[in-house]
Amino acid sequence: MPLLLLVAGSAAVAAAARRTPAPAPLLLVAVGLAVSYIPGVPSYTLDPHVVLPLLLPPLLYTSASDSSYLDLRAQLRPVALLSVGYVLFATVVVGWAAYLLVPGLSLPAALVLGAVVAPPDAVAATAVARRVGLPSRITTILQGESLLNDATAITAYKVALGAAVGEGATWAGGIGEFALAAVGGVGIGLVLMAPLHWLRTHLTEPLLQNTLSLLIPFVAYGVAEQAHASGVLAVVVVALYLGHRAWEVDFATRLQEEAVWKMVAFVLESAVFALIGLQLPIVLKRLGEYEGSSAVWYAVAVFVVVVVARFVWVYPATFLPRLLSARIREREENPTWRGAMVTSWAGMRGVVSLAIAFAIPSTMADGPRNLILFLTFTTVIGTLVVQGVTLPPLIRLLRFPGRDRQAETLAEANAQAQASRAAEARLDELLSDERNALPPPLADRLRTVLERRRNAVWERLGQVNPVTGESVDDTYRRLSREMIGAEREVFVRLRDLRYIDDEMLRALLRRLDLEEAAAYREAG
Known part of the structure; x- marks a missing residue:
């Protein structure tokens, strides 16, 4: 029952958000925060053993399959600088700042915090980019970053955690683990993508093909994690390949798959942001010795460092390669300070950071563990509220050229x-x-x-209709719907008169549905 309440409630809030100017992620988090203090509301603990293997793969898969492999390849350098370089930079900068700010916090524990809050979230970035209509190049870079940065952050987290709990982690070992995770994840994705695509193109039943589609992200993630490689990279590689070759799949499968994955993404994204808000009572109960104004000061300081560090990285990473390389100047379009501004500000954190923080084992001392959890929560909420609310007006203020x-x-x-x-x-x-x-x-x-x-x-x-003000698209759709609606009414009346049975009615209505969908796509 708690799970049903979570899904139903988050879906209702997300649907309501579409009728308001507030971004859906922010509204979901706010409602989750408010609901968490209502007496009788069940406790929703964010279990990393559920979030990482069960929620992250399908969210990554749907985002990657909707991305453009060709666009990502064209923007590979800025994507790599953000998904690898920035995450490691943020890990060190935030960790060092926390080490200097918080008395008694060891450097390894501070680096754990840095790794946890380093990656902007795929769900948050995609949701905001979709809502505000960012320019295509910036959207591609942000989506590419958010698809790949989790692998870097999780690996950095494991290395820092090993040092924090006294497992003797070294820099050489950390580099080796990162290389194994990256190369292994990409390699497993490359091995799996062709057989999975072959299965998709040789299964003749759309229901079986869509069942396989739902299993693919979990298979890729699970196989990679079992091999101690990056499940995130494996899922992204497979999804990019399958999305790039989706045209080879049967049309009925594509139609069903698009509808199924839209529903899955909507439900999961809504539940994820609601879960973030519902974590507040759990986080505050565990704060312990760091309660009071000092904890607030630490939270504000870490949030500011996270935001500033992104600006410090993004601007040099945007302009220095162009200044240093004539080849880049010849092959790539000239970046603008406005694009760098939006990229810097679009650094919302999300559920992955919280899931990693909740996964910190009890072998770490309670004080640092609880503080890391609290600072992660405040950073996630802070970036979603401050950056999520101000990003749309910032884009309007900068006056990006429209499409x-x-x-x-x-x-x-x-x-x-x-x-x-x-x-x-x-x-x-x-x-x-x-x-x-x-x-x-x-x-x-x-x-x-x-x-x-x-x-x-x-x-x-063509021009708009001078009488109604409708575009040709709108008129075509409206007339098509009116004609098809008249046919539907006749079919239903004939069914009610028992002239045709329900099975025939369903076949006739499906034919009309496909006609209406075709008319909508032709005009749109």
Whole structure:
């Protein structure tokens, strides 16, 4: 029952957030904080053994499969500088600052804190980027960073934790462990991606294909972790490959898969942010000896260091490579200070940091362990509240150039024209064979469908309706829905009159649903 309440409540809040200017992650966290103090609300402890292997893989998978492999490859250098360089830099800077600020906190324990709060969260970055409509290059960099940085942070955390609990971790051992995790995770992903894609393309039943799709992130993560490699990198590599080759999968599978993964991502993202807010009572109970104003001071100081450290890294990492390399200047577009500003400010932390903090074993002394948990929680909440609230107005203030819809539509129309010419040539070739003979009306129907698809994009470049103010897209969708709605009413009436049965009604309605979806996509 507590799990059902969590899922239902978080989904309701996320749905309500769509009708408000507040970002859904922030509203979910705020409601979670408020609900956590209502008497009788069950305790939702963030179990790292559940979050990391059960929640992280599907969230990474859906985000990576929706990303562009080609765009990420084009932005590999800035993504690597953030996902590896920045995480290690933030680990050291935050750890050293905490070591200087907090009396009695050892340097290894402080570095554990640095590693825990170093990675911006994939869920938070994707949710905010989707909501505010960041420029495509910045969105690609942030998504790429958030997909890969967890592997760096988890490895750095393990090394620092080993030193903090007296397991004799060394820098050489840490570098070796990082190399094993990175190379092993990528290697396992490369090994798994081709067989998994083969299975996806050879299963003929869409339900089986989608069942496999739901299992893939857990398989990749589990195999990699069993081999002491990075499950995060394995999932990302597999998801990028499968997303890049998704066109080879049956159309029915793609339609179902898109709907299934949208639902999974919505439920999990909503539950994750609600869980963050619900952790406050648990965190405060464990604070112990660090209660009082000193804990507040430590929280503010760590938050400021986390925010400032990102600026200190991002600006040099953005402009220095271009200044030092003529090849980069020739091959890459000129970065702007506005892009660096948004990249620096879009550093929200999330559930992964909290899950890692809750995973700190009891072998670490209670005082440092509880303080790390508290400072992680305040940093996550602080970045979500301060940066999550101010990022949209910051983007508006910086006045990024909007997307050129006219140019995009022209590019789409040209692509469709080329594809239509190829399809028309193939149709002529097929109809010239006696085995493919069709009555003229059916052959004309194929040509009509092709012509409608070719012309649909060009028609979107037309003017708005002077009477209604609707665009061509909106009018097309509205008329199509009205026509299909009239057909649905007739089918339902015939079913009620027992002229057709429910099985036939479902078949007819599915046909109309596909027609409506096609009309929506053609106009959109």
